[in-house]
Amino acid sequence: xxxxxxxxxxxxxxxxxxxxxxxxxxxxxxxxxxxxxxxxxxxxxxxxxxxxxxxxxxxxxxxxxxxxxxxxxxxxxxxxxxxxxxxxxxxxxxxxxxxxxxxxxxxxxxxxxxxxxxxxxxxxxxxxxxxxxxxxxxxxxxxxxxxxxxxxxxxxxxxxxxxxxxxxxxxxxxxxxxxxxxxxxxxxxxxxxxxxxxxxxxxxxxxxxxxxxxxxxxxxxxxxxxxxxxxxxxxxxxxxxxxxxxxxxxxxxxxxxxxxxxxxxxxxxxxxxxxxxxxxxxxxxxxxxxxxxxxxxxxxxxxxxxxxxxxxxxxxxxxxxxxxxxxxxxxxxxxxxxxxxxxxxxxxxxxxxxxxxxxxxxxxxxxxxxxxxxxxxxxxxxxxxxxxxxxxxxxxxxxxxxxxxxxxxxxxxxxxxxxxxxxxxxxxxxxxxxxxxxxxxxxxxxxxxxxxxxxxxxxxxxxxxxxxxxxxxxxxxxxxxxxxxxxxxxxxxxxxxxxxxxxxxxxxxxxxxxxxxxxxxxxxxxxxxxxxxxxxxxxxxxxxxxxxxxxxxxxxxxxxxxxxxxxxxxxxxxxxxxxxxxxxxxxxxxxxxxxxxxxxxxxxxxxxxxxxxxxxxxxxxxxxxxxxxxxxxxxxxxxxxxxxxxxxxxxxxxxx
Amino acid sequence: xxxxxxxxxxxxxxxxxxxxxxxxxxxxxxxxxxxxxxxxxxxxxxxxxxxxxxxxxxxxxxxxxxxxxxxxxxxxxxxxxxxxxxxxxxxxxxxxxxxxxxxxxxxxxxxxxxxxxxxxxxxxxxxxxxxxxxxxxxxxxxxxxxxxxxxxxxxxxxxxxxxxxxxxxxxxxxxxxxxxxxxxxxxxxxxxxxxxxxxxxxxxxxxxxxxxx
Numbered sequence: 085x086x087x088x089x090x091x092x093x094x095x096x097x098x099x100x101x102x103x104x105x106x107x108x109x110x111x112x113x114x115x116x117x118x119x120x121x122x123x124x125x126x127x128x129x130x131x132x133x134x135x136x137x138x139x140x141x142x143x144x145x146x147x148x149x150x151x152x153x154x155x156x157x158x159x160x161x162x163x164x165x166x167x168x169x170x171x172x173x174x175x176x177x178x179x180x181x182x183x184x185x186x187x188x189x190x191x192x193x194x195x196x197x198x199x200x201x202x203x204x205x206x207x208x209x210x211x212x213x214x215x216x217x218x219x220x221x222x223x224x225x226x227x228x229x230x231x232x233x234x235x236x237x238x239x240x241x242x243x244x245x246x247x248x249x250x251x252x253x254x255x256x257x258x259x260x261x262x263x264x265x266x267x268x269x270x271x272x273x274x275x276x277x278x279x280x281x282x283x284x285x286x287x288x289x290x291x292x293x294x295x296x297x298x299x300x301x302x303x304x305x306x307x308x309x310x311x312x313x314x315x316x317x318x319x320x321x322x323x324x325x326x327x328x329x330x331x332x333x334x335x336x337x338x339x340x341x342x343x344x345x346x347x348x349x350x351x352x353x354x355x356x357x358x359x360x361x362x363x364x365x366x367x368x369x370x371x372x373x374x375x376x377x378x379x380x381x382x383x384x385x386x387x388x389x390x391x392x393x394x395x396x397x398x399x400x401x402x403x404x405x406x407x408x409x410x411x412x413x414x415x416x417x418x419x420x421x422x423x424x425x426x427x428x429x430x431x432x433x434x435x436x437x438x439x440x441x442x443x444x445x446x447x448x449x450x451x452x453x454x455x456x457x458x459x460x461x462x463x464x465x466x467x468x469x470x471x472x473x474x475x476x477x478x479x480x481x482x483x484x485x486x487x488x489x490x491x492x493x494x495x496x497x498x499x500x501x502x503x504x505x506x507x508x509x510x511x512x513x514x515x516x517x518x519x520x521x522x523x524x525x526x527x528x529x530x531x532x533x534x535x536x537x538x539x540x541x542x543x544x545x546x547x548x549x550x551x552x553x554x555x556x557x558x559x560x561x562x563x564x565x566x567x568x569x570x571x572x573x574x575x576x577x578x579x580x581x582x583x584x585x586x587x588x589x590x591x592x593x594x595x596x597x598x599x600x601x602x603x604x605x606x607x608x609x610x611x612x613x614x615x616x617x618x619x620x621x622x623x624x625x626x627x628x629x630x631x632x633x634x635x636x637x638x639x640x641x642x643x644x645x646x647x648x649x650x651x652x653x654x655x656x657x658x659x660x661x662x663x664x665x666x667x668x669x670x671x672x673x674x675x676x677x678x679x680x681x682x683x684x685x686x687x688x689x690x691x692x693x694x695x696x697x698x699x700x701x702x703x704x705x706x707x708x709x710x711x712x713x714x715x716x717x718x719x720x721x722x723x724x725x726x727x728x729x730x731x732x733x734x735x736x737x738x739x740x
Numbered sequence: 741x742x743x744x745x746x747x748x749x750x751x752x753x754x755x756x757x758x759x760x761x762x763x764x765x766x767x768x769x770x771x772x773x774x775x776x777x778x779x780x781x782x783x784x785x786x787x788x789x790x791x792x793x794x795x796x797x798x799x800x801x802x803x804x805x806x807x808x809x810x811x812x813x814x815x816x817x818x819x820x821x822x823x824x825x826x827x828x829x830x831x832x833x834x835x836x837x838x839x840x841x842x843x844x845x846x847x848x849x850x851x852x853x854x855x856x857x858x859x860x861x862x863x864x865x866x867x868x869x870x871x872x873x874x875x876x877x878x879x880x881x882x883x884x885x886x887x888x889x890x891x892x893x894x895x896x897x898x899x900x901x902x903x904x905x906x907x908x909x910x911x912x913x914x915x916x917x918x919x920x921x922x923x924x925x926x927x928x929x930x931x932x933x934x935x936x937x938x939x940x941x942x943x944x945x946x947x948x949x950x951x952x953x
Contacts, residue, residue: 544796547823548750551844555756558848559763579847586845587868590823604828612826615876629922667895673919680917682895715917719898727917 094123103127141165148250154182155243156205170227170250172220190216190224197229205241208233214251225252269301276375278304282318283369284338292335294319298369307376324352330361337363337370347377358382395419402501408435408482409494410460424478424499426471441469453480460484460492466502477503517711524709525640532597532643539597547589554582598646606630606642606670610649614668617653622663624653629671637677641730644706645670645679651703652681652726660685660724677730684723700726742859743770743787747779747805748794748821753844757792760848767855776800776808783813790859795822795833803833810837819858821851827876830869840864891933899926904943904952 092107105123108116144150144166153162161182165175171188173180186194193215204211210232219225231246272279281299284292295318305311310321318325325331328348337344345362358381362373398404398420405418415433422429425437435454442450446467456463464481482497560575601609607628614626630637637645649668656666663685671678700716703726707714712730719725744767746754754772761767771786773779775797791809795802806818818838824830830841839858842851846866857864865873892900902912909927913920936942946952 543823544750547844548753551823552750552752552756554845555753555760555848559759583845586823590825590843590845593823594826599824600826600828608828612828615827618876620878629919669918671919671922673913673921676919678917678919713917719895729917 094127145169150248151246152248153243153245157242167248170219170225170248171217172223185215185217188217188219190218192216201244204231204233204244208235208239208241211246214255225250226255227251269299272299272301273303275301276303278307278374278376280304280313280372280374281366281369282334282372283367285317286368292338295334295370304374307374322353324350324355327352333361334363334370334372337365338368341365347381349381399423402504404499406433406497406499407494408457408497410492413458421499424471424476424501425469438467438469441471443468443470443475457482457495460495462495475503476501477506520709521711528640528643535596539593542589542593542596547586547593550582550586550589554579554586557582598643601642601646606637606645609642609646610668610670613646613649613653617657619657622657622660623665624656625665625667627667627669627671629669631672631674637672637732641677641710641732644710645677645730648679648703648706648728649681651700652679655700655726656681656683656685662686663723672732675732677732679728679730680725682719682723682725687718687722687724703728742767742855743789744768744855745770745779745783745786745788745791745816746772747774747776747791747797747802749774749797750794760851761855764852767852774798776802776805779805780808780812783816788816790817790819790855792819792821792855793838795820795824795829803829803836806833806836806838817858817861819854819864821846825869825872827873834863841869842866843868892930896926896930896933899923900930900942900946901952903927903930903939904946 092105094103094105096103101124102122103124103126105121107119107121109119111117140151141164144164148166148170150166150168150170151164152167155161161180163180167180168175168177171180171185189197193213197213197215200211200213210230212228212230215227215229217225217227227248228251229246229248231244233241234243234245236242279299279301280297282295283298285294285296287293297313297316297318300313305313313321319331325334328350329346330348333344333346336342343362343364345360347358347360349358350356357376357378360375360377363370395418398418402420402424404421404424406421407416409415415435417433419429421433422431425441427433427437435457438450438453439447449465450467453463453465453467462483464479466477466479469476469478479500479502480497481500482495484492485494485496487493557575557579560571598609598612600612607630610628611626614624618624649670653666653668656663660666660683663683666681666683666685669678669680669682704714707728707730710730712728714729715725715727717725744761746757746769748754748757751774758769758772761769770788771779771782773782776793777800779791779793780800791805793802793805797805800808802820802822806820809816809818819840819842820830820833820838821842821844822829823844825843834841839861840854840863842854842864843866845868846854850866854864854866898916899912902915907915909920909923912918913923916923930936931938931942934942934945936945
């Protein structure tokens with residue numbers, strides 16, 4: 085078989101699904117030799133190649149790609165149709181060259197691409213580069229090439245083959261993404277709040293073990309002093325979050341999808357500050373915001389502390405403060421005020437609360453107070469209030485506050501519970517009076533003892549001796565002295581002097597110690613006084629009406645009354661000149677003993693009521709010490725009266 | 741012969757008395773005691789007619805001794821000799837059974853008269869006491885105090901004024917430093933004296949009669 089130039093004829097045998105190549109050659113016999121080959125395999129390969137070529141072309145067209153094949157040895161280039169299209173020119177309209185491509189390329193990229201290619205030739209590794217070109221229509225596009233290096237058996241690089249793709253849209257998208265990410269980051273970074281994006285880190289069971297920091301803003305970096313947090317595990321870096329409950333809060337935000345937040349004091353990993361945090365679920369992670377609120381918290385705590393202090397101070401001092409707004413006629417109370425008035429804290433208040441609580445006696449004052457409050461006047465007042473069946477004395481002081489324009493704006497006030505103070509003062513007074521009284525009684529007792537000693541000295545000593553002397557003198561009676569008249573007269577004189585001495589001693593001793601009082605009681609003693617003081621010119625009546633049911637008057641009080649009565653009658657005898665009739669009256673009634681002296685004399689000398697004599701002053705002092713009162717004046721029919729009222733208490737100690 | 745027993749806690753006085761009575765033949769001092777108890781102890785062996793008794797003594801005083809003597813020795817007469825000039829004390833001891841009372845200021849003669857009088861079963865009071873009592877009696881019956889036209893006392897007049905002023909009994913009591921009870925008593929007396937049936941009539945009368953200041 086000799087292959088001749090005659091073109092072979094290929095025929096498809098559908099029955100056998102074979103391609104045959106028929107070739108005719110003249111044979112010596114004048115005929116033709118027909119040779120055939122089964123070329124099915126070749127035909128199929130050719131078809132496949134053609135199809136793939138076409139496919140490549142189609143793909144290039146659709147995917148806006150092109151390819152090239154550079155023969156380094158010959159320096160020739162093959163550019164696919166796609167390459168032409170990438171440059172916006174008709175395929176194969178001219179011969180595409182590297183020069184053309186470089187001319188259309190962004191100047192910055194030419195050298196860069198060349199460098200990539202040189203590097204690829206050197207390393208023989210696959211390469212990639214980007215090149216910005218200006219298309220025929222003037223539009224700038226970005227091309228991306230992936231290529232490979234082919235070497236011959238001697239490892240010499242013989243060709244470069246590459247696939248070029250127009251990635252302008254992708255680049256643009258990438259850039260847009262980049263820009264939006266930058267924007268986000270810049271928003272992130274310009275925020276004064278620490279922000280981060282955290283991704284849940286789960287174990288095989290799906291349990292969240294920790295959170296990985298995906299995004300961290302500048303503030304958080306600044307706050308933590310850690311620029312390296314991205315990719316780190318949150319709880320691993322900051323174990324403290326598990327202790328203060330933040331980790332649980334994060335889990336809750338993740339589990340429920342509900343934003344979670346809390347204020348917390350973070351005292352771990354070198355922090356010692358207050359933060360507020362907020363966690364919002366984002367996919368299988370969280371967006372976390374964190375703000376240092378230490379300053380605010382400190383101020384808040386300071387304010388709270390001050391408020392507490394004020395509240396405590398108010399509670400301790402029984403103090404309340406209030407604020408009356410003149411514009412709205414509204415009143416605000418501190419807690420202390422509510423406590424003062426025994427009202428639930430926070431309930432509505434008005435000035436009328438004063439009227440509701442005030443005692444009837446103080447109602448006019450309270451009414452005036454409310455008026456002055458409404459009129460925007462300052463005041464200072466003491467009111468007695470009945471709060472929960474308890475009497476409270478409250479001192480109220482109010483000052484007016486003007487606004488910037490100088491107009492009356494509000495009245496500020498303080499109410500101070502002075503009940504305790506008053507009680508203490510009263511106690512103190514009572515104590516002092518009690519001490520005074522005790523002192524008075526002690527002095528009186530001492531005086532009594534002294535008087536008694538003197539009286540007994542007079543009575544039992546001097547008096548008896550005087551009488552014994554008189555008796556001895558009497559032995560020199562008339563018959564014996566008859567012969568000596570001068571002696572008899574002298575004896576007589578001595579006898580009379582002795583008698584007078586005895587009488588005066590006796591009188592003095594009885595005056596010093598009121599025997600009747602001791603032996604017969606106050607009523608008899610006063611009657612004795614009146615009887616003794618009575619003269620034919622001045623009659624002293626005595627009237628005593630003592631409560632029979634009441635306990636007998638204390639001995640000390642009886643003694644005091646006796647001396648007072650004595651002074652009163654002596655005063656009348658001495659000063660009520662011309663008086664013919666006088667009375668001394670003693671009576672008791674529940675709680676009081678009353679003593680009165682009246683005369684029908686000319687009354688007090690002018691000015692006497694203001695500057696009573698020594699006697700009256702000593703009576704006054706005595707009465708005051710007994711907690712009593714003394715009045716003196718003129719009776720309508722003329723004459724003077726002295727009225728004394730002394731409280732009767734079990735201890736005889738005056739109570740206010 | 742009168743047998744006399746001296747009872748006084750002052751030795752110097754007993755000595756004086758003894759000397760005094762020694763001069764009298766009709767009176768014999770049969771014993772001395774410092775107090776009532778000593779007297780009572782001696783009396784059974786030392787009978788006497790008259791006891792000259794001091795009031796203020798330790799152990800058993802004059803008054804108690806008098807009571808004991810009256811009960812235990814009813815025949816013995818008691819003559820008190822004391823410094824005490826108080827009428828009540830005197831009345832008390834006389835009431836208890838003493839026959840006489842002499843102040844320790846009496847003269848020898850008075851003393852002798854007293855002892856004899858008592859011994860004779862009469863009562864005796866020394867002259868100073870007798871004169872005192874007379875003085876008091878004379879003072880006790882003075883001319884009556886001047887009554888006002890309506891017969892009211894100054895006190896009643898004052899209360900009438902206050903009643904007319906419209907004060908209640910309690911207010912009047914408070915004003916006058918007296919008790920409501922006393923004011924009420926005065927009020928009743930005023931009504932009786934003026935013959936007014938009630939307060940309104942009383943006030944009317946007081947105004948019309950010009951009783952008010």
